[in-house]
Amino acid sequence: MSSSLEFEAKAVDKALEKASKALNIPIEKLQYKVISYGSSGIFGLVGVKKAKISVTVPDHVKLKTSPPPPVHPEPESPTRRADEEIAADAGDDNLEAVNEPTVNRVAALVEEAFGTESDAVDLDSDAIIAGKDALRRIIDFITTGADISIETKADRIMFNIEGGNAGVLIGKRGQTLEAIQYLVEKIVNRQSDKRIRIQVDVEGYLNDRRENLRNLARKLSEKAKSTGKPATIGQMNAHDRRIIHLTLKNDQGVRTQSIGDGFYRKLVIFPKKRRKKQAL
Structure with missing residues (x-):
């Protein structure tokens, strides 16, 4: 009786190549069904899903490779105290803290429809243009009638949102706003040679x-x-x-x-x- 194996990759054709190599069967002779076609996510940053296929394995076929052993994460170090507590919570304000499920919810919405002093960032830079464009695309999937203004403070770019459905943009305990900020910072820093901190606010919520x-x-x-x-x-x-x-x-x-x-x-x-x- 034939068994089946599942293979994952960025796209179905890549998953087929992986299956062909593992089973030593030409791609055109593989018997398979597509479980998931995958998704490129939002701007290729989050919400990315791999394509998955199920391949029927003939009885006479032996696998050329075996699955890798599971990786167990190392335990975290003990909690730091006093000034170390401040330092531990002072680094990547929005990057370390963002709740991944919240980020994925923001990505799903799109799919369905403070630091060292330095010179102020040039408002005409490609990074800021990319950040504003990304923020506009995100909030347009969430609400309508929202305007974006930009302010720079040292190495920090501040995007202020006015109008639209503020409650939806902010989310419970600010989680949706936090996720939006995370995405915009990722996109901005893909366009920049140095780390640029991003702050996204909705009608003075952060203050x-x-x-x-x-x-x-x-x-x-x-x-x-x-x-x-x-x-x-x-x-x-x-x-x-x-x-x-x-x-x-x-x-x-x-x-x-x-x-x-x-x-x-x-x-x-x-x-x-x-x-x-x-x-x-």
């Missing part, structure tokens, strides 16, 4: 969120100090965690620590133990 996070940090700091118990803020990306760390960095009564794994880790505010005064 409002920054101020709300600072107020939340101060409120939970006071709570932790008054109760003597840790206060936890769940599901925060690296950019938001850094805001909390910086807000409470000089607060002598508490310390902050990021805990957990994955894109959205928790941040815990620990009250510091008070030292007892020594008797004279």
Whole structure:
């Protein structure tokens, strides 16, 4: 009785070539069915899906290659503290933190229809033009009536969106906006020789969120100090965690620590133990 094997590649013809080589059968003699034709995704960056075929293997055929052993990821290093917490959350603000499922949801929508000081970026550069064009194409699949303005600060390009359905563009906890920023930064930096940081905002949402996070940090700091118990803020990306760390960095009564794994880790505010005064 014949068995079947599945082969994946960027396109069906490449998957057929792989199957032909593995089974030592000419492509024209392969018996197969296409499971998925694959997808190039959004701008070739995310949402990419490989083509997959199922090939009938004759009983007399022996495979020339065997599948590679599974790769087990190495465990992450222990969580860093104090200033290391800020450094850990200070790097690729939107790149490290973006929730991949959220990025894929933004890509699906399209398919269906802060750093070192340097000179300001030239507004006429190809990178900025590419970034604005990419952002326009993305938001046009999500909403209508949105306008884009551009501002540069040192090595950071700021794209500000006004109009349209702001709530949909921002998404829950800003996840959709974060995914859009991730995509635009990827595209811009494909056109640039140096790393250019990108910020995408919708009607001042980022400034409002920054101020709300600072107020939340101060409120939970006071709570932790008054109760003597840790206060936890769940599901925060690296950019938001850094805001909390910086807000409470000089607060002598508490310390902050990021805990957990994955894109959205928790941040815990620990009250510091008070030292007892020594008797004279």
